[in-house]
Structure formats: C-alpha cells, structure tokens
Amino acid sequence: MSEAVPLDFEPETEEELAKCLADPMWRVCSGYLYKIMVKSDDGDGSVVPFKPNRSQRRFIGSLWYRNIILKARQLGFTTLVAILWLDHALFNPDQRCGIIAQDREAAEVIFRDKVKLAYERLPEALKEAMPLARDSASELLFAHNNSSIRVATSMRSGTIHRLHVSEYGKICAKFKDKAKEIMTGSLPAVPLDGITIIESTAEGQEGDFFDKTQKAMAKHEQGSDLNARDFRFHFYPWWQESAYRMPTASVIITDKDKEYFAEIEGLMKCTLDAAQRNWYVATREADFSGDPEKMWQEYPSTPQEAFKVSTEGTYYAVQLAAARKSGRIGQVPFVEGVPVNTFWDIGNTDGTAIWLHQKVGLQHRFIGFIEGWGExxxxxxxxxxxxxxxxxxxxxxxxxxxxxxxxxxxxxxIDILEKFSIGGKWEIVPRVSDIQHGIQVTRAAFSQCWFDETACKEGIEHLAGYRKTWNTRQGRWNATPEHNIHSEGADSYRQFAQAFETLNVTRTKLTKRERNWRTA
Structure with a gap:
C-alpha cells in the first residue's frame, strides 16, 4: 500500500500528481480535484473547493458496506456522497453508482448542482483523460472506463455497486409505493461487496427507515459485530456542527430549556455552550414556531430523540399510557362463540381503517386492525x-x-357494502354535533378497552399519533385534529365509542328511500 499523501499537498509535477491521484482520500478531501456549490451570504450560489467538514470526515473514516445515517439537517451528506460516487466512477472501471432522491425535482438538483458541476469543474487535463460517452439529464457515462453515475427517484435494473438513498425517512412517510420499490428492488441490487448509504432526518415512528434505523441502533448499542448485510449506524447531532451557533445574548433561555440542555449533556457526555443554546432556542422558535417535536426531528440531540413523539397536543397519550400500565395492551386472543364487530372510517379519497372488536363481559376487546389506501x-x-x-x-x-x-x-x-355476503348487519353511527365531544367520549371509553398488541399494532400507533393541529402563527395547539396518516385509524376507533354511547348497540336500520329523505 502506497504512503498516504498529506491532504494539503499540491502537486507540481506529473509524477507528484500521479502519486496524489492514486490516493482516494487525497482525491476526495484535498479540494484540488472537486468543486461544489455552496450558498453565499447574499443567497446566491458560489463554487468552492470541496473539503469535507468534521461530520463528513468522521463518516468517511467509519464507512461500512451498509450504512444508515440519522442526522440533523444540512450537514452536507448528499454532497459528500455525490463526490464519493463520482470519484469512484472516474477511477474504477465498469462501476454503476446511483443516488435515489425523494422526488424528481430533488433528483434534478442533485444531478445538476452536485454531480455534473463537480465533473465539469475538474482540472481540464483530467477531464480530457476521462471524457463522457453519454451525458443525459440524469446520468454521466464515462468513455475511458465504462463506469457511470446516475441520479433518479428509483433504480431497479442491473447491479448497483454504490447506492445512496437520500432522505429515505421522508420517502417512507410520503411515498409508500416508492419506498416499497426501493426496499424490494433498489437495495437488493447492491452486491455484498458494494456500498449502500441510507441517509435522512427522522420522519415518525413507522416505515422502513425507522425499522432499519432501530435495528442498526440496537446493534450499535450492544456492540455487536456486523456482517456484510448488517447496517452500521451513524448519528450526527446538531451540536457537533460548528456552524450551529449564535453568539448573541438576546435569546431567552427558560428554566425548561436549561433542564433540557442539562439532560442532553448528561446523556451524550457533551458540553453545550451559550452560543449553541442560543442557536437551538432561536431556531426552534423562528423555524418551527416553538414546536419541540419538529426540532427533535430536524435537529436531534440524541438518536432516540429523533423519533420521539411529543405527548403535547396528542388526544389519547394519557389513556394509552394507563392502558399499558394496567396490562390492557398485550395478548388479547379471539374468543370462540362471541360475534366480532367492526368499526369503520371510510375516506372519500383517503384511506380506510377498520377495528375488530368483541364484547366479552364488561370488556371491550380489540383483536385486530385493518387499513389501506386507494383500495x-x-x-x-x-x-x-x-x-x-x-x-x-x-x-x-x-x-x-x-x-x-x-x-x-x-x-x-352502505348500499355497496350490504351487497357483499359477509354476514352480520350494517349500522350507521350518528354524527356528533362536535368532534371534541366524540373525542371526550372516546377518552372515557378507554378504561373498558383491551388491545392485542400485535394484531392492533398499527391501530395503536395511530391512536398515539392522533393530535391537534399546530398553529404556526400563534405558536400553540389548535382545538381541531390534524388530518394526517393517523386520522382514519383514530376516527374508526371513535366510531366504537360513539356507537356504544348513543346507540346502545341497537338501532333501527333505515331503508335507502328513508336515508335519502333524511339527508335531502
């Protein structure tokens, strides 16, 4: 192995340049070969030599076959990977390097402003020695060695020797079909000796990014040895970034803030100075109107905090905690001989959610949960x-x-559903005059309810995530529920509470003509 070249070394002869080009770390980190676009103080982009920051250098030093990065915003990992992949394609034959972005616009920006710009700003002699065989809107194919780098929203065809999935958490949360395609098609296309990098800020406690992160984090905490299929966990919090500082003393740090910073210092064995604390509080108040959960998600202080769900603004957090404490969330088996009821929420264009329920003595037992979208x-x-x-x-x-x-x-x-030969009868739960009344009725019913933790897993998550809307202008919670991925699951459960309060389980079914008359 040749001796490493100092990263600040500038070659003056062809022999010195050849030695430098044989060292991947020098190529990527010296700033001699690759240029990137950064935002300047006036908001415009300026082109500067690429030199990895502290977090990027740490990542390069701990790179594994499979990598998952949980991070704070704007630490430049997509830029780093674009340079790493371009470098790998330029200096290794027959390689396929790919970057998956969350949407087409993001893919176009990454390709234009990171990959293509870096290639076009190479030293002229090097660019002449490494010409393009194809230059499309999303791919560069190099004529000298048949390697390529591509940026797209998915990749399924052939082998991918280097794959980066940018903002996978957001893809899993907002584009479920695309996440499934990445999980079943793109990730398996990387061979065992290839490299995969999944990188994202957190986006809720669900989806493949959350699952993979939790598994990788567990192995990291246990100190387990990794095989080539295991993901190595990398965490980069906001407080490790030197740019996240605000020297001004005009920021108000409350006693609650001081308690929070003391807790972080204890957990992470770090010291947060006044400039860091000012920056954190000012950013939370200005960018997220004081919403702590958004700050945890976008600028986490600890790995666990990134996925933390605030109980502030949630409707059923207290009731769920009480149910767990009293053992009412666990194994709740189906009881033979007892009919099963269902409680539905049907969206016009959104999802459908169904809770499965048995009344056994004084217990309301929930034994299953079904949901879907677009079905x-x-x-x-x-x-x-x-x-x-x-x-x-x-x-x-x-x-x-x-x-x-x-x-x-x-x-x-109801007319369509009644045509199916499923058995049972169909009833409509009357509308409540105020949704807050329905929520209060639902809270009161929790004490009588038991949940099967496995069969109702998704439904319980929806109840936990059901919350009020956040008023960004006033910096407080509104009274109305937020319509999100949790709405159908929570609304279908509310049908149960409303039905048993107002119907006493029996109600005269109207004919279609009577229903039409009533709603006319």
Whole structure:
C-alpha cells in the first residue's frame, strides 16, 4: 500500500500528481480535484473547493458496506456522497453508482448542482483523460472506463455497486409505493461487496427507515459485530456542527430549556455552550414556531430523540399510557362463540381503517386492525372474510349513507357494502354535533378497552399519533385534529365509542328511500 499523501499537498509535477491521484482520500478531501456549490451570504450560489467538514470526515473514516445515517439537517451528506460516487466512477472501471432522491425535482438538483458541476469543474487535463460517452439529464457515462453515475427517484435494473438513498425517512412517510420499490428492488441490487448509504432526518415512528434505523441502533448499542448485510449506524447531532451557533445574548433561555440542555449533556457526555443554546432556542422558535417535536426531528440531540413523539397536543397519550400500565395492551386472543364487530372510517379519497372488536363481559376487546389506501371495498371485505369470524355488527361513519359517485353509478357506501355476503348487519353511527365531544367520549371509553398488541399494532400507533393541529402563527395547539396518516385509524376507533354511547348497540336500520329523505 502506497504512503498516504498529506491532504494539503499540491502537486507540481506529473509524477507528484500521479502519486496524489492514486490516493482516494487525497482525491476526495484535498479540494484540488472537486468543486461544489455552496450558498453565499447574499443567497446566491458560489463554487468552492470541496473539503469535507468534521461530520463528513468522521463518516468517511467509519464507512461500512451498509450504512444508515440519522442526522440533523444540512450537514452536507448528499454532497459528500455525490463526490464519493463520482470519484469512484472516474477511477474504477465498469462501476454503476446511483443516488435515489425523494422526488424528481430533488433528483434534478442533485444531478445538476452536485454531480455534473463537480465533473465539469475538474482540472481540464483530467477531464480530457476521462471524457463522457453519454451525458443525459440524469446520468454521466464515462468513455475511458465504462463506469457511470446516475441520479433518479428509483433504480431497479442491473447491479448497483454504490447506492445512496437520500432522505429515505421522508420517502417512507410520503411515498409508500416508492419506498416499497426501493426496499424490494433498489437495495437488493447492491452486491455484498458494494456500498449502500441510507441517509435522512427522522420522519415518525413507522416505515422502513425507522425499522432499519432501530435495528442498526440496537446493534450499535450492544456492540455487536456486523456482517456484510448488517447496517452500521451513524448519528450526527446538531451540536457537533460548528456552524450551529449564535453568539448573541438576546435569546431567552427558560428554566425548561436549561433542564433540557442539562439532560442532553448528561446523556451524550457533551458540553453545550451559550452560543449553541442560543442557536437551538432561536431556531426552534423562528423555524418551527416553538414546536419541540419538529426540532427533535430536524435537529436531534440524541438518536432516540429523533423519533420521539411529543405527548403535547396528542388526544389519547394519557389513556394509552394507563392502558399499558394496567396490562390492557398485550395478548388479547379471539374468543370462540362471541360475534366480532367492526368499526369503520371510510375516506372519500383517503384511506380506510377498520377495528375488530368483541364484547366479552364488561370488556371491550380489540383483536385486530385493518387499513389501506386507494383500495376498493372488496379489498377490505376479502380480508374480513378470510378471518372466518362470525360477524355481529359492522358500524359505519355517519356519512356512509351519503350517495357518492362510484364508477358509473351513484351509490352510498352502505348500499355497496350490504351487497357483499359477509354476514352480520350494517349500522350507521350518528354524527356528533362536535368532534371534541366524540373525542371526550372516546377518552372515557378507554378504561373498558383491551388491545392485542400485535394484531392492533398499527391501530395503536395511530391512536398515539392522533393530535391537534399546530398553529404556526400563534405558536400553540389548535382545538381541531390534524388530518394526517393517523386520522382514519383514530376516527374508526371513535366510531366504537360513539356507537356504544348513543346507540346502545341497537338501532333501527333505515331503508335507502328513508336515508335519502333524511339527508335531502
């Protein structure tokens, strides 16, 4: 192995240049070969030599076959990987390097401002020795060695020797089909001796990024040896970035803030000076209107905090905590001979969620949860039929008797569902005059409820995540619920509480004509 070249060394002869080019660390870190675009003080982009910052250097030094990066915002890891992949493609034959971005716009920006700019700003002699065979809107193919680098929103074809997935947490949260394609197609395309880098800020406690991060974090904490298929966990908090400082003393640091910083210093064995504390509080108040959860997500202080869900603004956190403490969330098996009821929420264009319920003595036992997006009613009926239960009553939300355009026909959801031979009867839960009343009724019903932790896992997560909307202008929680991925699961559970409060489980079913008359 040749001796490493000092990173600040500038070659003056062809012999010195050849020695430098044989050292990957010098090529990437010296600033001699690669240029990047950075934001200047006036907001415009300026081109400067690329020299990795402290976090980037740490990552290069601990690079593994499979890597997962949990980080604070704007630490430049996509820029780093773009340079690493371009360098690998330029200096190694027959290699395929790819970057997956969260959307087309992001892919275009990464390719134009990071990959292509870096190639075009290479020293002229080197660029002449490494010409392009193809220059498309998303890929550079090099004529001298048949290697390439591509930026797109997915990659499935052939082998990918170097793969980077940028903002995978956001992809998993917002583009479920794309996340599934990455998980089943792109990631398996990387051979065992290839390198995969998944990088993102956190985005909730669900999805493949969350799952992979939790597994990698557990191995890291246990000090377990890794094999080539294991992901190495890398964490880069905001307080390690030297730019995240504000010397001014005009920021108000509350006693609650001081307690928080003391806790972080104890957990992470670090010291947060006044400039760092000022920056953190000022950023939280200015960028996120004081919302601590957004700050945890975008600028985490600890790995666990990145996925932490604040109980502030949530509707059912206290009730769920009480249920866990009293052992009402655990194993809740199906009881033979007791009919199973279902409670539905049906969105016009959104998802559908269904809770499965048995009344056993004084206990309301929830034994299953089904959800989906963009599926027809037959999809859910099939899943219910496959369970083989004897059905009691299927409770639908108040608007299930409102006629809607269903393909070429105009029908109400209840009329369509009643045509399926599933068994049981269909009932509509009356509308509450105020959703806050429905939420209060639901809170009160929790003390009688038992949940199967495995079969109702997603439903319980939705109840935990159901929250008020955040008023960014006033910096406080509004009274109205936020409509997000948790809404259908929480709303379908609310049908249970409302049904048992207002219907006493029995209600005269209206004919279609009566329903039309009532809603006219």
């Amino acid at each position: 027809g009613y037959s999809y859910y009926i099939k899943q219910l039929q496959e369970l083989g239960y004897v059905w009691g009553t299927h409770f639908l939300p108040h608007d299930a008797d409102h006629e809607r355009q269903q393909g070429e026909d105009v029908e109400a959801p």
